[in-house]
Amino acid sequence: MVSRKKKPRSVEDRISHLPDHLISEILTRLSTKDAVRTSVLSTRWRNLWQLVPILDLDSRSEFRLFSEFVSFAGRFFDFHKDSCVQKLRLTTYDPDDKSYLTSWIDFVTRRRIQHLEINVVSCYYSFGDIPLSLYTCDTLVHLQLYRLTMVNVGCVSLPCVKILHLKYNHYPNEAILEKLISGSPVLEDLTIIRSSTENAKVLQVRSKTLKRIHVNEFVHVVIDAPLLQCLKTNLHLTKNITITNSGFPAKVDIDFGGAHDVGDPNGVSKRKVIRDILTDISRVRELVISLYFWKDIFPSFAPGPLLHFSYLSRLTATFCDSDLWMLPNLLKSCPKLESLILRLSANRLYIRGTKNNEPKFTFHTVVIPCVVSSLKFVELKSPIVGYEGEMELVRYFLKNSTILEKMSVTFSGYLRRKRVKATDAIFKELLAMPRSSSACQLLVV
Template sequence: MVGRKKKPRSVEDRISHLPDHLISEILTRLSTKDAVRTSALSTRWRNLWQLVPILDLDSRSDFRSFSEFVSFAGRFFDFHKDSSCIQKLRLTTHYLADKSYLPSWIDVVTRRRIQHLHINVVSCYHDFGDIPLSLYTCDTLVHLQLYRVTMVNVDFVSLPCVKILHLKNNHYPNEAILEKLISGSPVLEDFIIIRCPTENAKVLQVRSKTLKSIHVNEFVYVVIDAPLLQCLKTTLHMTKNITFINSGFPAKVDIDFGSEYNMLDPNGLSKRKVIGDILTDISRVRELVINLYFWKDIFPSFSYLSRLTATFCDADLGMLPNLLKSCPKLESLILRLSTNRLYIRGTKNNEPKFTFHTIVIPCVVSSLKFVEFKSPILGYEGEMELVRYFLKNSTILEKMSVTVSNYQRKKRVKGTDAILKELLAMPRSSSACQLLVV
């Protein structure tokens, strides 16, 4: 009939008719907060979120109060006391008035086939209290992260499936518990341990036949026996504190010389000797990330090095040619320049002018393919000269990446447009070179 309005078609809720395991898979793609919100859709959805195998709770961002967080988590873990589907649990808390409930929560999941467990205490004034004994013998855990918790002393540790173990700022009753955690993880591959400076455990012995990556900080002395080791990351304070025993040499080393190295007299002989010994020990690496503000002429020959990331203070940037000369096979170079650029501004106030355009560096000519300036270029003469040198002399250079920032525009020597124009006008030795300005 003319003029009669058609009734709108009802939208069929096909998702609600899916089996529980498929809806659970859909909810897995949501955050825990959004998955819980679906319980308000209908009676059908009321408890479906509890079938999601991933639970990620933050006491501050997900709840209006800490008591609400405790109440919600308590009900959830009580629901899963007899049978739990949780495969991954991440708990982040910013305050703990009562630590007694936490061990029981962890105990529920470690007895119910959990694979990924992340416990994080943000507040530095509270910790979680004792970790339950069941954690030390969980035979399904693959990934364990514990931040600012209290470990208890146990006679036996068995974590047969743990491949990733990250421990940061925890409390340990003694150094032996750390050795038990490592030896009790027979397939461990990735190990991070950051010691709290006030912690009593000062010596760490890492003995593992499967370990591939180690990140260790703040220990007074470290012994590493890991024949498959590929990557080492550490910060050194004053002394050479790492000893390798029967270890395969790591392919990548990320080393940060702590503030003691950077604050003391850079000409001090003892300091230079320690740095020289360390650099000699790692001279066979293929990839090196190094943070050292006082460079001196103490470079060994990095015969195998292909990737280098280095931080340079302005006053020691003149050491860069010597460093590059010690890397005959270098292919990738990432430079971080310190924010104080007095040395490379030019001749103002009789400051030395940075330049080495007449220096021939073998790797620049024959092997260097990628150069990146990680810190923003501000337009100082020395910076531009350095960029110009690589573009002009790198015959097989494929890509150069330069960061230009508008930060502190008033302190610039040149405006962004002038810097960009000068960069694009620079001659390039490699016809295949791509100049990327970020």
């Protein structure tokens, strides 16, 4: 009797048997680049990627020549000339002729676009004009424009826009910006980043729905937004934010940078600006603050807390080596603090045993009310590298935080690779530290 070998069972391609609209829905979860790659699977898939109502392209990383980028996008728009386009995200690099951008934006705004991002990346200002149809697109939800030219219009109507991000664009005047904001009646997230070369006037931001706003130091705004939850800004030498309504954001993310006052060696004017701003936001519940000169707030002649954050429960702060000893004054200003995240600057502390002229990080005898009564979570965001002060900092919180639930510290990758014995010693020292809270977990990453 002759035995016959069974033929291997072929794997059934069930996906290819799905209707076009379902395959299109699957391909929308992929990038444009990956969706196009499916065209080589079989003749069935050759043109299916064109059904996807999304175009996400980078003219430099995904095409050898700029002409190929323009040609590819052109074919996509030709295919969708009678259908909707849900999302268009383009990144292009300083082309001489930007008329194609104007025509493409006009095309998608007339085809019920929901998500539009145009980024012109350039070493110099490189603007492309925005078509008039954009200002009255009634389907847009997310709009992001980078280095484009806004034109004067009499009316702006963007009834569905919730996210509006405008970065380094050219504006004929402040009125067009205010029209974009007032013409977006459901706006929730606003970002305006401008250049120092612009002679920008004060911008009035009035919105009954706005929840988040991000502006840089070159945007001066007066905010009237009763539902505002999060304010993010960069400040150097001037105060650029005024909040006029009775409400206040729950979260403030503020970066004071490293600028010094020109012609003011004592930093008097800068110190006043910083204190004024921190006084204005004293009701905040979550604060993210990047400030490398804490002496501007807590000068040596006034060791006590000069600020009072009565409602603050979550704090993320950056300290440099010379100002870390002022941390107790900041913590004393936060009587209800529950979560503390510390970022320590790169050249922050000194190797154990070395001499220095900076104040020592020794406040183990200082009683800080929030550490004893409310602090539950502490994280050292910057990796431990074996410098003086780091271990003392960890030891203080473990020993004095009576209701602490978690202390998180991170080891430096370099330290782990190059100083194995030192890493082991530090790790053992951390585990041996006494803890005031029996429920405290020490997480070492």
